[in-house]
Amino acid sequence: EVQLVQSGVEVKKPGESLKISCKVSGYTFNSHWIGWVRQMPGKGLEWMGVIYPGDSDTRYNPSFQGQVTITADKSISTAYLQWSSLKASDTAMYYCARNQKMWIPGGNYYYYMDDWGNGTAVTVSS
Amino acid sequence: QSVLTQPPSVSAAPGQKVTISCSGSTSNIENNHVSWYQRLPGAAPKLLIYDNHKRPSGIPDRFSGSKSGASATLGITGLQTGDEADYYCGTWDSSLSAVVFGGGTQLTVL
Numbered sequence: 692e693v694q695l696v697q698s699g700v701e702v703k704k705p706g707e708s709l710k711i712s713c714k715v716s717g718y719t720f721n722s723h724w725i726g727w728v729r730q731m732p733g734k735g736l737e738w739m740g741v742i743y744p745g746d747s748d749t750r751y752n753p754s755f756q757g758q759v760t761i762t763a764d765k766s767i768s769t770a771y772l773q774w775s776s777l778k779a780s781d782t783a784m785y786y787c788a789r790n791q792k793m794w795i796p797g798g799n800y801y802y803y804m805d806d807w808g809n810g811t812a813v814t815v816s817s
Numbered sequence: 818q819s820v821l822t823q824p825p826s827v828s829a830a831p832g833q834k835v836t837i838s839c840s841g842s843t844s845n846i847e848n849n850h851v852s853w854y855q856r857l858p859g860a861a862p863k864l865l866i867y868d869n870h871k872r873p874s875g876i877p878d879r880f881s882g883s884k885s886g887a888s889a890t891l892g893i894t895g896l897q898t899g900d901e902a903d904y905y906c907g908t909w910d911s912s913l914s915a916v917v918f919g920g921g922t923q924l925t926v927l
């Protein structure tokens with residue numbers, strides 16, 4: 692059974708750093724893209740980016756490039772999302788998700804998320 | 818403002834059928850495949866449909882997906898109160914180089 696278990700609730704102050712985690716089991720961590728999705732309060736889903744743990748290839752949504760860092764530790768099958776300086780606008784629920792990258796005729800590709808973590812609530816407030 | 822456009826809400830009675838639309842453009846839906854997700858209250862999103870119309874194992878055939886041009890549709894038949902949730906469409910946008918989602922549709926089963 693595929694499981695993605697995320698770290699717990701975080702309450703931080705603006706300017707602080709944070710690293711949340713997503714521990715995976717039930718599949719070969721190195722062989723699948725894994726990424727993060729943000730859901731701000733009362734808003735929809737936003738894809739932040741993905742990493743391929745096998746070679747650490749990382750792709751960011753341009754909207755999040757430079758704002759967060761996605762990493763993975765193959766030795767413990769865990770993906771991370773980190774901030775160096777949090778803002779109040781980072782307050783959201785963050786989900787990790789296994790991403791399947793599919794190629795389609797014509798050379799295009801797309802990702803879909805077939806397994807999701809339970810979510811990590813992050814609150815940033817002074 | 819989401820890249821993909823969904824109706825904010827839909828409703829129908831138990832046992833009835835409902836469809837949820839997802840409208841995009843040539844940079845996303847028209848030249849790519851669509852997936853659909855269900856987010857039950859207080860739960861993580863769950864994949865319902867991928868590759869426009871395929872269902873993962875365990876997803877009942879009451880859920881269906883289709884795509885035509887730059888639009889996609891999620892259909893749910895035999896509505897149950899347990900289907901009350903937010904539904905999101907998603908696909909790759911080649912102009913933005915990112916997965917994009919619709920704003921979500923809240924389904925109410927009256």
